[in-house]
Amino acid sequence: MPTRSTVQDAADSRLTGLALAGAQDAYRELLHRYERPVFNLVLQIVGGRADAEDLTQEVFVKAFRALRQFDPARRFSSWLFKIAHNHALDHLRKSRAPAVSIDTDEHAETLVADGPSPADLTERARLADALRGAIGRLRVEYREAVVLRYQEDLSHEDIADVMGVPVGTVKTYLHRARKDLALVMGAAGWRGSNGRSRPGP
Numbered sequence: 001m002p003t004r005s006t007v008q009d010a011a012d013s014r015l016t017g018l019a020l021a022g023a024q025d026a027y028r029e030l031l032h033r034y035e036r037p038v039f040n041l042v043l044q045i046v047g048g049r050a051d052a053e054d055l056t057q058e059v060f061v062k063a064f065r066a067l068r069q070f071d072p073a074r075r076f077s078s079w080l081f082k083i084a085h086n087h088a089l090d091h092l093r094k095s096r097a098p099a100v101s102i103d104t105d106e107h108a109e110t111l112v113a114d115g116p117s118p119a120d121l122t123e124r125a126r127l128a129d130a131l132r133g134a135i136g137r138l139r140v141e142y143r144e145a146v147v148l149r150y151q152e153d154l155s156h157e158d159i160a161d162v163m164g165v166p167v168g169t170v171k172t173y174l175h176r177a178r179k180d181l182a183l184v185m186g187a188a189g190w191r192g193s194n195g196r197s198r199p200g201p
Contacts, residue, residue, distance in 0.1 A: 012076035020067060031060055034077070037152055038084045044143040045088035055091055059084045078158040081148065085162050134184035142177035145170055 012033070018026035038059055043052040063083050070079055135143060141163070148154045148162060149170075156174075160167045 008077070009075055013072060016067065016070060016072070016076055019064070027064060030076075034080055035060070037077075038080065040151065041081055041084050041144065041147055042088045044147055045085070045140055046091060051091065055088055056084075059087050062087060075154075075158060077152065078154060078161055081152070081154070082162045082164075085144070085164075134181050137184070138177055138180055142173050142180070145173040146177050149174055 012030070015026045015030050015033075019030060035056065039052055039056045042055050042059065043049065046052055046055065059080075063080055066083070070076065135146065138146070144163065145159055148159045149156075154162070156167050156170050159170045163170065
C-alpha cells in the first residue's frame, strides 16, 4: 500500500509538471500545500512571525523562478525546504540578528505525541504548552531537524540535504533534541509508561 509520502510525492510531481507547462492552478495548489510548512520551518530559524511571513513569500517567488532547475528525481518538498532553509539563514546573516524562540501563534504547528487524549483537558493543555516552550528553547538546528522529521516526515537523508549537513549530524540533532525535550517534559510532570520522561515527537 502506498505511503502518505509516496502519494504526496506523486501529486507534487504531477503539479510541478503542470506548473512548468504554465498551469496557474498548479502553482496555486503547490502554494496551498506548502505555504504553512514553509512558514513553520522558516519560523524555527528566524523566530519572528512578521519576518517569517515575509520570507515565506520570498521563498515561493525564488522557488517558482527556479522551478525549471528542479530535478524531478528529487522530492519537491525537500527541494523547496532547502530553498527556505538557505533563504532564512541568508536573512539572519544579513540582519545579524540571533535566532529566537518559536512563535506560538495560530500559524505554528503544535508538535504533540500521537496517542490517547488525556482525560483531563486542562492537563493536556498544560503539557502542550510545556512542549511548545521546550521546543522554543532548543538550539535552532535542533528545532529545524525536529520539524522536518516529525512534522514534515522527511527522512534523515532528506533532512541532511535540506540542512547541508551529514546524515550522522542530523541523527545527533534529533537525539539531543529528544533528550532535551524529555528533560523539560519530565520537569513538567509528564512520565511515560516506563516511568521515564518522554518527549512529544
